[in-house]
Amino acid sequence: MKQNFQINGISCGGCVARVKKTLEEHPNIEKAEISLTPKGTTKITMNESLSVAELQKQLDRLNGYTITAI
Template identity: 70%
Template structure:
């Protein structure tokens, strides 16, 4: 399943590489796509659904990043 998120703290390609690597270590995360445009947008593909808190816990091994679920406006 794919879900959209916003990752705050992303500012360059190095950030993307670090965050992607950290997220993909989790056994339930199959793929993490993170973008510079729009800055910090992310699509995370999971084998089992994870909560935002679980994703944040995974990101806490790095400093300065926060994740929130992307809420589409209509």
């Protein structure tokens, strides 16, 4: 299952790498594809549906990133 999100706070390739790694550490996330154009556009492939709150909890391991559904 693929879902689209917007992650605010992403400004460079380093941000993309950190956020991608952190999201993919979640057992229900198979793959996170994050774009810099437009900044923070994200497609997440999941084994089972996760809420935005659950995804934000995963991102809270890092500082300065917020996720919203689009």
